[in-house]
Amino acid sequence: MRHYVTYTGSRTHDAAEPSDVFRIEPGKEPTRIDWRLDLINHSPNGLSWGYSGSAPAQCALAILADFLEDNDALAVRLHQDFKLRFVARFPAEWRLGGRTIRRWLTGGGADKEERLQPRVVLNVVEADGVYQATLDPCGHEVSFVTMPPKTAYCGECINELVESLRKDRPS
DSSP: OOOHHHEEEOOSSOOOBBBEEEETTTSSSSSSSOOOOOOOOOOOOOOOOOOHHHHHHHHHHHHHHHSSSSOHHHHHHHHHHHHHTGGGGSSSSSEEEEHHHHHHHHHSSSSHHTTTOOEEEEEEEETTTTTEEETTOOOOOOESSSSSOEEEHHHHHHHHHHHHHHHHHHO
């Protein structure tokens, strides 16, 4: 992994037109990153961002492959999640630090982010002034002292996530 790196992109034209992404490392000139068409050819016309399409998928793959250096298989496996989490959300001009990528790789990804999303409140039953509800999609049961909202965060899912992050943290 590249430890002290920033990726940047800027475009002054339509999002559908290809752009380049540059790697910036301390004490070095900015370097245009390889599109990595050798791994997957989503977009032979170039890289783009700010929407969820083939050029942003190529951009996500290029960034991850560059960042991971010698782990192309992992870059291929994770690039679509990375696209949805970052690249599809980039504005016309953006910067993304290596620390953010590393944090996403070690503790993030779509699976863990999903645990932090609000759940749909289903099957509300009132008994003795307490409302019991089942949350969807996790299926955990939650108690409320007032009529629950339509969505709620699941404390059990969040606690599981925190515990898994603690276990994954180096000693």
